[in-house]
Each structure stands twice: as C-alpha cells, then as structure tokens.
Amino acid sequence: MAPHPRNRRGVSRRQVLKSGAAALSGSAALLAGATPDAQNARAPAVLTGAQTGRTFRGLVRHDTTLDVQELRLLPIDPRQVVIRSQAVAPCYTIVRGALGTSPIRRAEVPNHCGFGVVEAAGPMVKRVQVGDRIVVAGTSQCGQCYQCLQGRPDYCQFTFFSNAPGVEAFPPFAELRDGTRVYAQAGIGGLSEIMTVFEEYCVPIFSDVPAAELTLLGDQLASGFAAGHAEMHFQPGSDVVIFGAGPVGLGAIQAGRVTGAGQVIAIDPIKYRREFALKMGATLVLDPVAEGDGLVERVRELCRGPSDRRFAGGVSWGRAGNAVMARGADFVVEAAGLQAFPPKTEAQPDPTNVKTVQQAWDCARMGGHVMLMGLTLQPVSFPGASLALLGRTIHPGQQGGLHAMRDIPRYVKLIEKGALDAKSMITKRYTLADSRQAVQDTADRTIITGVIEFA
Ligand SMILES: [Zn+2]
Ligand SMILES: [Zn+2]
Structure with a gap:
C-alpha cells in the first residue's frame, strides 16, 4: 500500500499541530479572525445557547422503526x-x-463511535477546541478515575459507570418533531449529523488523513490492532492465530503484519473474508467449517516449529500428552463473536461462539496468550486443570486493551506512513440517507466495513 499523502492542501505539519483542523478547513476559529496562538491562550468558545434548537438529521431507532428523522438539538452539559x-x-x-x-x-x-469536527464546547471542556478534528472513541479515557490511574484506561470508569443498569448518565441530546426525547447509544451514537459527547471520549487528531479512515479508529480497526500490542504484545517471529476476519479480526491481522509475526493464521468461515485476510497480512487461512473438530490439532501442527529435537529448542519432544500441550500459537485472538443476525454469507459453525472461545483457548501453547474480544453471552467452561497448570494467560478484549488517548494518535501516524491500512478496510460507502442499508449490510456480513459519509 502507498504511504498516505501528507499535507495535500499545502498546510504545513507544524501549522496543523499548532492550530488543529481549523487550519485545514478554514472553519470557525480562523474565519472569526482568531490566530492559533490566541486560540490556545483562551478558554474554548461557548456556543451552547446558539447550538440549542438547531435541526439536523439522524438514524433513529424508535418504536418498531429505524429511519432517518429530523432532530432538534437540546442544551449540552458543560463538559x-x-x-x-x-x-x-x-x-x-448494534445490528x-x-x-x-x-x-x-x-x-x-445507534452506534458508539464516530468522527467529526468540533463546532461547540461546553464551558468546562479542556481537551478539545472548536475546529478540532475528533475521533470519538467507544471507550473514554478520563485520566482521573481509579482504573485510569492504575494504567487501565481501557476500563475507564467513566465508560463503565455510565453503562450501569438504571443509571441515566447520559441525558437525551435531541428531540423529534413531536417532542420525543432522543438518546445517543452509549452516550455517543454516531449515526447522526450532530453528536454531543462528553470530552472524555474525544481524541483530537492533528492530521489530514481522510475522515472515512480516521473514523475506523474509534472502534473496530483500532480495537483489533490494539489486540496485538496494547495488552498482548505480539513478538516478531511469533505464531499468531486470529479467529474471525471481520473488521476487528482484520485489525489484529494487520497488527500481526506490522509487528513482524512469523505466522498469522486467520480462521473464518466466509470465503471472501479469508481472501481479504491474506491481503491484510494473514500468512495462512483456515475454514473452521471444513476443518471441523480437527481445527485445533491443525493449528497445533502448524505451530510445531521446524524441529522436535529436545536439545535444539524443539517443541514436541517428550511424552505425547506434554507434546500436545506444548504445541500451539504464542498469541491467539478470538474476534469472531456470536452471530447476532442471520448472515447472507457462510454461517459460522457455532452461532453462540462458545465453542470458538474454547478452541481459541486450546490453540494457545503452554504459557501462551489468548485475547477474548468477541461477544459470547452463554457460559463457557474450561478444564480446571488446564486453567491452573498450562500457564496460558487470558486477556480481556474490551477494545483490545486500547488506551484511546495514547494509541489512536499513534495509529494515525501508522496510517500516514502506510503501515496501517485503513482505506482498504472500507469496502462500501454510504450517505446518511442509506445509513439503514449500511447497518443491514453490516448485519448480513456482505461487507468488511461500511462507512457513512456525511455531506
Ligand atoms: Zn477513567
Ligand atoms: Zn463496537
């Protein structure tokens, strides 16, 4: 893939860093005559009053329908x-x-991520300014809660407290023509011309990478890519196995490519996704339906290494039982998840995902690492002895361990230098008018990632 062209509009990188996207778009702050320095010196503009009541369109799930409707913005919170x-x-x-x-x-x-330009900020907002280009991440990073202070912003309590049952942490942000209050899913939404989000979810981006690519860093692509380095750390030359070659799994596959993994084995029942995985960095693909119950043993064989000699670093020497447990991948990412909707493509072998999680566990070598990213709602059981004795580490897959404020700007740099391919991940583009179809295609699994571009 070609490196991303920088500064295509003749704006210096320093200027972008200094003044944000206003320098690129000629919007709000610069048109108002504020110099970048003046903008930095003062508090963010407060346009709350002017914003209230403005109308815009959004995809709204209400009663039995999912339609594009006209909305009216309500007053925003000071943050x-x-x-x-x-x-x-x-x-x-969300499907x-x-x-x-x-x-x-x-x-x-619906939805829980997005990308856009700041048009107004409440009086207590510090992180962003009017005119900034913003990735709205699915997970906040407040920097002040207990989890953030323990180095786990992927579990920032602002996100998790907000999602607690019975807690109405996010006020409605708009209303329909008949006065019905409209909420943004997870306090974010995204499928509307205007979003109002708390600043903890905002990651300012000082780059001119196109919006359609940057929006993938709010959720799926960033989560999958983070799986390979933010929480687990793929090692150069290591054996990596990825279950699921959808938008998340393909991010992990790209992480395998970028980190120089020796093998990146992608497992997916959908033929076009296996072919796509090979283009994104998989070194070998497997169909779990065709492999059947032999899938785990097939992976173990692929990871047995070049020698069985005990004193030469061989993997499979010794008694049969030990040999089997020693073989397997260094890193396994389960990014398949349950089947939420009947697909129009090949169906996954276990729609509940329970068996896939167990296979992911079994595919790791003794002492290996497993990240569970896909949603599985039913209980999953593991043999107690292997949990206790095999030394495998299970990593939680909440956004792949992404630290939004640390990692998303890094991923932007990787896109700029052509190392991370966001553009190819977009296999269909839509307008807001056909955004319902974008959700349908996502459910049908006929696309990798569909991006709705706003006029
Ligand atoms: Zn936090
Ligand atoms: Zn998501």
Whole structure:
C-alpha cells in the first residue's frame, strides 16, 4: 500500500499541530479572525445557547422503526462537545438492536463511535477546541478515575459507570418533531449529523488523513490492532492465530503484519473474508467449517516449529500428552463473536461462539496468550486443570486493551506512513440517507466495513 499523502492542501505539519483542523478547513476559529496562538491562550468558545434548537438529521431507532428523522438539538452539559459528524462506521454489535422490530419506547441514535469536527464546547471542556478534528472513541479515557490511574484506561470508569443498569448518565441530546426525547447509544451514537459527547471520549487528531479512515479508529480497526500490542504484545517471529476476519479480526491481522509475526493464521468461515485476510497480512487461512473438530490439532501442527529435537529448542519432544500441550500459537485472538443476525454469507459453525472461545483457548501453547474480544453471552467452561497448570494467560478484549488517548494518535501516524491500512478496510460507502442499508449490510456480513459519509 502507498504511504498516505501528507499535507495535500499545502498546510504545513507544524501549522496543523499548532492550530488543529481549523487550519485545514478554514472553519470557525480562523474565519472569526482568531490566530492559533490566541486560540490556545483562551478558554474554548461557548456556543451552547446558539447550538440549542438547531435541526439536523439522524438514524433513529424508535418504536418498531429505524429511519432517518429530523432532530432538534437540546442544551449540552458543560463538559460536552458538539461535533459535526463527517464519517461513521456502524459496529456489528448494534445490528440486533437497531434492526429489531420489537417496539421500544426510548428513541435512540445507534452506534458508539464516530468522527467529526468540533463546532461547540461546553464551558468546562479542556481537551478539545472548536475546529478540532475528533475521533470519538467507544471507550473514554478520563485520566482521573481509579482504573485510569492504575494504567487501565481501557476500563475507564467513566465508560463503565455510565453503562450501569438504571443509571441515566447520559441525558437525551435531541428531540423529534413531536417532542420525543432522543438518546445517543452509549452516550455517543454516531449515526447522526450532530453528536454531543462528553470530552472524555474525544481524541483530537492533528492530521489530514481522510475522515472515512480516521473514523475506523474509534472502534473496530483500532480495537483489533490494539489486540496485538496494547495488552498482548505480539513478538516478531511469533505464531499468531486470529479467529474471525471481520473488521476487528482484520485489525489484529494487520497488527500481526506490522509487528513482524512469523505466522498469522486467520480462521473464518466466509470465503471472501479469508481472501481479504491474506491481503491484510494473514500468512495462512483456515475454514473452521471444513476443518471441523480437527481445527485445533491443525493449528497445533502448524505451530510445531521446524524441529522436535529436545536439545535444539524443539517443541514436541517428550511424552505425547506434554507434546500436545506444548504445541500451539504464542498469541491467539478470538474476534469472531456470536452471530447476532442471520448472515447472507457462510454461517459460522457455532452461532453462540462458545465453542470458538474454547478452541481459541486450546490453540494457545503452554504459557501462551489468548485475547477474548468477541461477544459470547452463554457460559463457557474450561478444564480446571488446564486453567491452573498450562500457564496460558487470558486477556480481556474490551477494545483490545486500547488506551484511546495514547494509541489512536499513534495509529494515525501508522496510517500516514502506510503501515496501517485503513482505506482498504472500507469496502462500501454510504450517505446518511442509506445509513439503514449500511447497518443491514453490516448485519448480513456482505461487507468488511461500511462507512457513512456525511455531506
Ligand atoms: Zn463496537
Ligand atoms: Zn477513567
């Protein structure tokens, strides 16, 4: 892939760093005559009053419908930011709720990530300024909660407290023509022309990489890529196995390529996704349906190394039982997840994902690492002895261990230098008018990632 062209509009990199996207777009702050230095010196503009009541369109799930509707913006919280959306990718985790036909009373704009430009910021906002280009990440990084202070912003309590049952942490952000209040899913939404989000979810981006690519860093691509380095650390030359070659798994496959893994084995029942995985860095692909119950043993064989000689670093020497447990991948990422919607492509062998999680565990060598990223709702059992004795480490896959404020700017640099391929991950583009179809195609698994671009 070609390196991303920089500064295509003749703006120096230093200027971008200094003044944010206003320098690129000629928007708000610069048009108002504020110099970058003056902008840095003063508090962010407060346009809350002017923003309230403005109308915009968004995809709304309400009653039995999912339609594009006209919305009216409500007043924002002092720590919230008004963002004009530029691009958003629907996440597979929303499809069951969004496309469901059971009546729901709470009107909601689906999704939990996005990308856009800041148009207004509440008086207490410090992280972003008007005109900034913003990745809205699915997980906040407040920097002050206990989890953030322990070095685990992937579990920032701002996100997890906000999602607690019975807690209405996020106020409705808009209303329909009939006055029905509209919420943003997870306090973010994304499938609307305007988002209002708390600043803890905002990651300012000082780059001119296109919005359609940057929006992938709010959720799926960033999560998958983070799996390879943020929490687990793929080693050069190591054996990596990825279950699922969707938008998340392909991020992990790219991490395998970028970190120089020796083998990147991708497992997916969908033929076009296996072919896509090979283009993104997989060194070998397997169909779990064709492999059947022999899948784990096949992976172990692929990871047995070049020699069985005991004194030459061989893996499989010794008694048969030990030899089997010694073989396997150094790193396994389970990014398949349950089947939330009947696909129009090949179906996965276990729609509940339970068996896939167990296979992922079994594919790791003694002392290996397993990250569980896909959603599995049913209990999963593991043999107690292997849990206790095999030395495998299970890593939680919440956004792949992503530290939004640390990692997303790094990934932007990787896109700029052509190391991380975001552009190829976008296999279909939509407008807001056909955003419902984007959600449907995501559910059908007929696309890798669909991006809705706002006019
Ligand atoms: Zn998601
Ligand atoms: Zn936090």
